[in-house]
Amino acid sequence: MSSTATPVSVAGAAAQSAPSTGRPASAGALENQAPESTPESTAETPTAGPPAVDYSGYKVVPAKHPGRWVGTVLVALGVAAVLWSLATNPRWEWGVVAQWFTAQSVVNGLVETLKLTAISGALGFVLGFVLALMRLSASPLLVGVSWTFSWIFRSTPLLVQLLLWYNLGYLYEKISLGIPFTDVRFFEVQTTTLISQFAAAVLGLTLNQAAYSAEIIRGGILSVDQGQLEAAAALGIPAWRRSTRIILPQAMRAILPTAFNEIIGLVKGTSIVYVLAYSELFYTVQVIYNRTQQVLPLLLVATLWYVVITSVLSVFQYYIERHYSKGAVRNLPLTPLQKVRRFFATHAVLERKSR
Amino acid sequence: MSTGHVEITDVRKSFGTTEVLKGVSLTVPPGGVAVILGPSGSGKSTLLRTINHLEKVDSGNITIDGELVGYQLRGNKLHELREKDILKQRTHIGMVFQNFNLFPHLTALENVAEAPVVAQGRSKEEARARALELLDRVGLKDRADAYPRQLSGGQQQRVAIARALALNPKILLFDEPTSALDPELVNEVLDVIRELATSGTTLIIVTHEMGFARDVADTVVFMDQGQIVEQGSPQEVFTSPREPRTRSFFSKVIEPAFNI
Numbered sequence: 001m002s003s004t005a006t007p008v009s010v011a012g013a014a015a016q017s018a019p020s021t022g023r024p025a026s027a028g029a030l031e032n033q034a035p036e037s038t039p040e041s042t043a044e045t046p047t048a049g050p051p052a053v054d055y056s057g058y059k060v061v062p063a064k065h066p067g068r069w070v071g072t073v074l075v076a077l078g079v080a081a082v083l084w085s086l087a088t089n090p091r092w093e094w095g096v097v098a099q100w101f102t103a104q105s106v107v108n109g110l111v112e113t114l115k116l117t118a119i120s121g122a123l124g125f126v127l128g129f130v131l132a133l134m135r136l137s138a139s140p141l142l143v144g145v146s147w148t149f150s151w152i153f154r155s156t157p158l159l160v161q162l163l164l165w166y167n168l169g170y171l172y173e174k175i176s177l178g179i180p181f182t183d184v185r186f187f188e189v190q191t192t193t194l195i196s197q198f199a200a201a202v203l204g205l206t207l208n209q210a211a212y213s214a215e216i217i218r219g220g221i222l223s224v225d226q227g228q229l230e231a232a233a234a235l236g237i238p239a240w241r242r243s244t245r246i247i248l249p250q251a252m253r254a255i256l257p258t259a260f261n262e263i264i265g266l267v268k269g270t271s272i273v274y275v276l277a278y279s280e281l282f283y284t285v286q287v288i289y290n291r292t293q294q295v296l297p298l299l300l301v302a303t304l305w306y307v308v309i310t311s312v313l314s315v316f317q318y319y320i321e322r323h324y325s326k327g328a329v330r331n332l333p334l335t336p337l338q339k340v341r342r343f344f345a346t347h348a349v350l351e352r353k354s355r
Numbered sequence: 356m357s358t359g360h361v362e363i364t365d366v367r368k369s370f371g372t373t374e375v376l377k378g379v380s381l382t383v384p385p386g387g388v389a390v391i392l393g394p395s396g397s398g399k400s401t402l403l404r405t406i407n408h409l410e411k412v413d414s415g416n417i418t419i420d421g422e423l424v425g426y427q428l429r430g431n432k433l434h435e436l437r438e439k440d441i442l443k444q445r446t447h448i449g450m451v452f453q454n455f456n457l458f459p460h461l462t463a464l465e466n467v468a469e470a471p472v473v474a475q476g477r478s479k480e481e482a483r484a485r486a487l488e489l490l491d492r493v494g495l496k497d498r499a500d501a502y503p504r505q506l507s508g509g510q511q512q513r514v515a516i517a518r519a520l521a522l523n524p525k526i527l528l529f530d531e532p533t534s535a536l537d538p539e540l541v542n543e544v545l546d547v548i549r550e551l552a553t554s555g556t557t558l559i560i561v562t563h564e565m566g567f568a569r570d571v572a573d574t575v576v577f578m579d580q581g582q583i584v585e586q587g588s589p590q591e592v593f594t595s596p597r598e599p600r601t602r603s604f605f606s607k608v609i610e611p612a613f614n615i
Contacts, residue, residue: 231456234407236446236474236522239438245469249460327460327502 096297100288101304109284110305116270116280117309119202121263124209131214132221133243146214153211158272161208166200166276201273201280209266216258220251252324260317267309271302281305358420359385359525359557361406366415368401375401377581378415383574385525388558390568390589393578394604399561402578403528406559407448408441419447419526446474449519453531455511457503463490463514464499467521475522482521489517493547509540516547527551529560565609569593577601 086092100106134146153161169191176188195203224247232242271282279287281302289298322332334342361383368376375398383389391399404410406417408425416433417424425441426433436444457466467486471477477485490496493513495506503511512532519527529548533541545567552558552571562568568575568589575592577585577600585598596602 225456227452227454227456228458230409231450231452231458233442234409234445234448234450235470235518236442237470238442238473241473245473246458250458324460327462327504330502330505 091296092300093294093297096294097300097304100298100301105284105288106281106301106305109279109281112279112284113267113270113281113305114309116201116205116273117263117267120205120209120270121266123202123206124266125213125217125259127206127210128213128215129217131210132217135214135218136221150211150214153208158204158208158269159275162200162204162273162275165195165203166197168195168200197273197276197278200276201270201278205266205270205273209262212262213259216255216262217251219258220253220255221247223254224250249324250328253321253328256317256321256324260313264310264313267313268306360418360420361526361557361559362418362421363402363406364415364417366402366405366417367413368398368405368410369413375581376405376412379578379581379583380415381576381583381586383557383559386555386557387574388552388572389560389574389576390572391559391561391576391578392563392565392568392604393584396580397578398581399578400530403450403530403559403561406526406528407445407450409450419444442474446470446522447524448526448528449522449524450528451512451515451519451530451532453534455503455508455515455535457511457515457518459503462500462502463495463506463517466503466514467518470518471521486517486521489520490514492520493517494543507540508536509543512536512544513547516544516551520551524556526557526559529558529562531561531563533562533564563608565593565605577604579604 087094131146131149134142135150137143172191174188175191175194176185178185178187228246228250229242232246237246270280273280274283274286277283285298285302289295292298319335322335325332361381363379363381366376366379367374375396377398379398379402381389381402391402393399401410405412406419406424411425416426422444423433424444425436427436427440428434457463458469461469464483464486467489468479468482471482471485472479487496487499490499493516495510495513495517498506498510498514503514506514512535516532532548533544536544541564545564548558548560549567549571558571560568560571572589574586575589576583577592577596577598579600585592585596585601592601593605596605
């Protein structure tokens with residue numbers, strides 16, 4: 001509150017202390033006299049600056065930005081042209097899009113996509129958290145294993161990983177649980193029955209995701225001030241609790257934007273499992289357009305669904321980020337919903353007053 | 356209550372090739388108030404941090420009420436304590452940091468009530484009630500639900516003191532508690548520490564506030580280059596320092612107008 005008051009009071013003080021040579025800003029006729037009068041006034045009061053003017057009575061005219069207006073109009077025209085062509089070009093075949101958008105097979109594919117994203121996303125980030133903690137631990141072996149994991153899974157194409165997992169049965173015919181280096185087996189199963197398309201897809205996406213999220217989480221943890229760990233340790237707070245209650249919530253602020261990038265990437269990334277002939281959204285759409293030859297409209301169907309999922313995720317992201325910014329900013333900004341409500345509330349008050 | 360006896364014996368500590376503590380010995384009796392002074396880099400903070408085992412000593416030992424800090428004597432060997440036991444020892448030692456180190460995502464109340472619940476197994480209600488009591492004691496009961504960033508530096512440090520007190524420690528360590536504060540906020544923190552000095556808790560304070568040191572200390576310790584140069588009552592050390600190094604330090608840090 002004092003910051004707004006200060007300039008006013010300073011201006012007021014200057015107006016009082018300055019000699020009374022103040023002239024209106026628009027008085028052009030007086031300007032010829034200025035060079036003569038200035039040396040005199042400075043001689044009288046050497047500390048006074050240029051003559052002060054009381055500007056409080058003038059109307060403020062905002063600066064004009066003609067370039068901005070031209071730019072806005074051009075962009076608006078461009079957007080309108082794109083929308084117009086989308087709406088009127090019959091080759092987009094919006095009728096076909098509408099027909100397939102909620103078709104049972106497409107919805108089934110959508111559910112599979114969501115399932116893959118949710119499972120591999122969740123497992124990937126849990127494994128990534130463990131890998132990040134390993135990487136930050138004091139044990140050289142844990143650090144090495146974590147580093148190697150990220151190194152391998154970040155340097156091989158996801159496509160190769162998926163095909164490798166799916167063809168694991170070729171490399172290892174049977175998978176068994178037993179005592180290593182002995183012949184004792186508790187349990188043995190054909191690899192091909194264990195690794196279904198779904199299992200291969202989840203395995204590939206999860207491990208790949210874990211490698212990336214490990215680095216994201218590690219970065220978040222490193223961004224938290226070391227003093228926080230020290231204070232928690234000095235208070236006798238146990239290590240696990242230090243990680244989950246003190247460090248992780250603060251790291252979340254750095255983790256979340258990138259993590260949501262990853263999740264959104266994963267939503268669309270799941271489309272790569274079409275190589276396993278797994279009927280998620282993208283594969284389903286492909287199967288349909290191979291049959292009906294309506295390639296573009298069906299790609300649009302898939303695209304629109306990806307847009308919907310991403311939009312919903314963005315809303316989640318906003319609120320989750322807001323939750324974790326508690327205490328990081330002095331006062332939380334209003335959510336868009338709150339802004340709308342406040343807008344209507346204040347306007348309702350105004351209306352009532354005007355009545 | 357006569358607990359909180361700190362005995363530091365010939366402690367040495369190196370960081371890389373730099374020896375920051377070169378055989379430091381210090382005794383602080385129960386309820387005593389020791390103020391450690393000295394130029395930066397003299398090892399004051401490191402010494403303080405060895406007392407709650409945030410820094411491991413290279414040699415020498417520290418005992419609190421006769422119990423070794425960080426180690427256990429079994430047979431003729433010193434076994435390093437496990438994390439769990441070290442954490443338990445730390446609950447007897449409160450620490451206040453130069454940069455407060457409050458948890459920014461927790462409110463003042465949650466900051467104070469966290470450790471008693473997870474480190475001492477108290478109930479949430481009990482911890483909250485006690486936290487409110489402590490916030491009241493440092494004059495911040497009405498800011499209990501504020502987040503640290505909504506508080507001034509002086510208020511944050513007072514919350515940090517309440518947080519350190521929440522475990523009912525026998526010993527409180529202050530690591531330059533006012534060095535990060537604006538001059539006009541220093542006194543509100545010093546007042547709280549002054550009050551604690553008469554409470555029977557052992558205080559070990561690293562500070563640059565000479566007037567405050569003179570007021571509250573019963574022992575003033577002057578450190579330089581990893582060693583204790585001189586120690587004694589404030590009267591002895593401030594008014595008639597024996598060592599030339601102490602005298603030259605005071606002549607630099609205490610302004611001529613400062614009345615001692």
